[in-house]
Amino acid sequence: SSAKTDVTEADEKRLIASLKTLTEYVDGEADESELESVVDVEKVIRYFVVHDFLCNGDSYTGSMIHNYYLYEKDGVMEMIPWDYNLSFGTFSAMNATSTVNTPIDSPVSGGSSDRPMLNWIFEDEEYTALYHQYFAEFLSSVDIQGIIDDAYNLIKSYVAKDPTAFYTYEEFELGVETLRQFCSMRSESISLQLENGETTENMSYVDASGITLSDMGSMSGMGGFGGDRPSMPGGMEGFD
Numbered sequence: 001s002s003a004k005t006d007v008t009e010a011d012e013k014r015l016i017a018s019l020k021t022l023t024e025y026v027d028g029e030a031d032e033s034e035l036e037s038v039v040d041v042e043k044v045i046r047y048f049v050v051h052d053f054l055c056n057g058d059s060y061t062g063s064m065i066h067n068y069y070l071y072e073k074d075g076v077m078e079m080i081p082w083d084y085n086l087s088f089g090t091f092s093a094m095n096a097t098s099t100v101n102t103p104i105d106s107p108v109s110g111g112s113s114d115r116p117m118l119n120w121i122f123e124d125e126e127y128t129a130l131y132h133q134y135f136a137e138f139l140s141s142v143d144i145q146g147i148i149d150d151a152y153n154l155i156k157s158y159v160a161k162d163p164t165a166f167y168t169y170e171e172f173e174l175g176v177e178t179l180r181q182f183c184s185m186r187s188e189s190i191s192l193q194l195e196n197g198e199t200t201e202n203m204s205y206v207d208a209s210g211i212t213l214s215d216m217g218s219m220s221g222m223g224g225f226g227g228d229r230p231s232m233p234g235g236m237e238g239f240d
Contacts, residue, residue, distance in 0.1 A: 001204045012074070014074075014075050015070075015072050015075075015077075017038075017075065018038040018072060018075045018076070018077055019038075019077075019116075021034055021035070021037070021038045021039055022035065022039060022077070022087065022116050022117070022120065023116055025120055025123070026113075026119050026120055026123060027117050032124065032126075035120060036108075037075070037076070038075055038076060038077060039076065039077055039078075039117075039120070040076050040077065041127070041130075042130075043079075044077075044078055044079055044117065044121075045121060045127065045130055045131050045134055046122065046134055047079045047081065048076070048079075048107075048118055048119055048131065049134045049135050049138050050081075050138065051079075051081070051107075052102075052104050052107045053135075053138070053186060053187075053190065054084060054087040054088060054157060055087060055088055055089045055099050055100075055102050055186070056084055056086060056087040056088075056091065057086070057089070057091035057092050058083065058085075058086040058091040059084075060079075060108045060115060060117070060118070061108045061112070061115065061118065062111065063093065063096055065114075065115070067082060067083040068080070068082060070117070077117070077186075079117060079200065081148055085217070086217065086219065088179065088182050088183075088213065088216050089182075089213040090213055090214065090216050090217045091219065092219075093213045093214040093218050093219075094213070096182075096208040096209065096211050096212065096213050097204060097206070097207055097208040097209055098202060098204075099208070099213060100182065100185045100186050100189055100203065100206050100208040101189045101202050101204050101205055101208075103193060103198070103199055103200050103202055103203075104131075104132075104135060104190055104193060104194075104199050105122060105128065105199040105200045106199075106200050106201070106202075117211070132199070133183055135190060135194065136194055139187050139190060139191060143189065144183045144184075145180060145183065145184070148176065148179060148180055148183065149213050152176050156172075159172050171215075172214050175215055175216050175217065178211050178212070178213075178215040178216050179216055181210070181211050182208070182211060182213075182216070185206045185211075186226055188205070188206050189205045189206040189211040192205040192206075193205065202237075
């Protein structure tokens, strides 16, 4: 790992000590009070609520375990969002129904045991319950469709006359409509997961066969490797 800001030897030692305590908690060698002394529990849980809604495979929860930043102050860590252009399942553009129904307690294929900044949430029933509570609050209080509409209305006239556009205006409209449908179905699936207590297995609650994930973008587009190349190992965004 490498820092993105100027750090002193004391800064490095403090971060290493915090990471050690986090690992010890996940391994059952530290208690909740020790965990909460090194992790901003509320902020990190809220981060993962939004992150896990978005189904971003090009990230900390993806197979490459990258594209994230840690922010540490006085030994307490939180996550900084970054590089979400391949969210909504567009990183791998797999089956839409499977992606829309991704279980919120199993966002990592194969399990999250090697993701210490996430796994502690599922190691304790109290933290898992808080994660579910924040998810329910997110779904009931955030006007996702309104956010999409605001962005769409802000940029659509510029998209229509952009001489450097890589996609047609019709493709832009299709992408926006697909995004609206994805978010609606993702919200419905998560609501059913929480309501039925089925948050670890993919229950295929919602049929998303009517949408194609790549209509929102893909790895082959300028938003993928061609334009926003994922960071290589060595950055702070991938502490191992």
